[in-house]
Amino acid sequence: MMQNKKEIKTSMETTIRSICEDIGPRAPCSPEEAKCAEYIQEHLRKYSEKTKIEKFYCHPDTYKLTIRIPFISILIITIIYWLYYILPSFIPLLLCSLVIFTAFILIQTELTRNNEVIDRLFKEKRSTNVVGKFMPDKDIKSKQLIIIGGHHDSQYEFGLLRISPLLFELMITSSIILNYIMFVLFIIKDIFFLLAIHYLIFPLIDMIILIILTCLSPFYVFSLFKITSKNAVLGADDNLSAIAVILELAKYLKLKKLKQTEIWLVSHGCEEIGDRGSKRFSKKHKEEILEKNGYVINIDMIGGKNSELKIDIIEEVILIKLCKELGNEISKIASDLGIQHKIGNIEAFSDSMAYSMNNIKACSVISVPKKGFAAHYHTRRDTIDIIDFNKLFDVCTILCEFIERVDGNKIHIH
Structure with a gap:
């Protein structure tokens, strides 16, 4: 040759x-x-x-959802988490846990291992x-x-990648890491809530996390719409x-x-x-x-x-x-x-x-x-x-x- x-x-x-x-x-x-x-x-x-x-x-349209799951879950959790912080009860805590658990499963299957978990929901x-x-x-x-x-x-x-490769990498990486952190956090919170264990440090931790999530939310909203185009x-x-x-x-x-x-x-x-x-x-x-x-x-x-x-x-x-x-x-x-x-x-x-x-x-x-x-x-x-x-x-x-x-x-x- x-x-x-x-x-x-x-x-x-x-x-x-x-x-x-x-x-x-x-x-x-x-x-x-x-x-x-x-x-x-x-x-x-x-x-x-x-x-x-x-x-x-x-089912090709599945991908358009799964690539956005890390952003969607963080945005939903931010809203429910604020509700839980203002009015602590088991229902918002349970909702947060269900959202983050679902997101964790889909990230681990659809995104990282290409398992077809929810594909049949699409044409x-x-x-x-x-x-x-x-x-x-x-x-x-x-x-x-x-x-x-x-x-x-x-x-x-990938519209976000065209705008800035660095921003793309930061948004993808940070959203996935945050999902993992929230998954562990809500397992701990669920256990403590069910056992009626209360620590004064928890409200402080909640506030710090909520500030971080709230500050990142505008970037995740932007990423949600710009991650891929038609x-x-x-x-x-x-x-x-x-x-x-x-x-x-x-x-x-x-x-x-x-x-x-x-x-x-x-x-x-x-x-x-x-x-x-x-x-x-x-x-x-x-x-x-x-x-x-x-x-x-x-x-x-x-x-x-x-x-x-x-x-x-x-x-x-x-x-x-x-x-x-x-x-x-x-x-x-x-x-x-x-x-x-x-x-x-x-x-x-x-x-x-x-x-x-x-x-x-x-x-x-x-x-x-x-x-x-x-x-x-x-x-x-x-x-x-x-x-x-x-x-x-x-x-x-x-x-x-x-x-x-x-x-x-x-x-x-x-």
């Missing part, structure tokens, strides 16, 4: 530009997302006869995954499976950069004679609303993937300028552990090729999370700023102009070398 660097970079740019101009933003479960899946299928079919679209169903819609399979010679049974994936949907614009973004980097790489890998695999390894190139739908596509795909094919000791490498947002390549082995800060051994193998290849990178964790989630939660070996390759969020992340600034195609080529090279080593029986992960 190194010999055709200029040609490959031009081809990847053409892919991203074509989708941006001819299809545009691709909100989860939208006609544009479906059209992009058809585009990917059409191009994969040029190189693999075993290409198909797999339909699935989910079900259709989305699609696309898979193209590349097999060894007909007479050879595949001994290993590699899945290389990305996603073709794009997120609704308009999806182009998502050139997040995640057409991965689609461009996947289609280049398809060209490479068409010419390569695989010895013993089966390759699946997969583009998932509805990643932006909680890995819905990869959850459905990994669950549907779980038995076959595990039987073939499958390795999953997810590509996400790999082209941003002024960012650094990261091999992701932990997601949601520390909550979701991916396959460290697989990440180390990818890191070793990058080092051998002289490609600068780091190995570690990210603060969000990717499609690798869904595979990992099905006990499938998975890691992600992603580009992130050295600090904070990328300026274009989930905003209208995510256009083709911010993409460094040298980074996309580097990822292509790493993945080709990984395929070579696995197919050459040089990598074994158990």
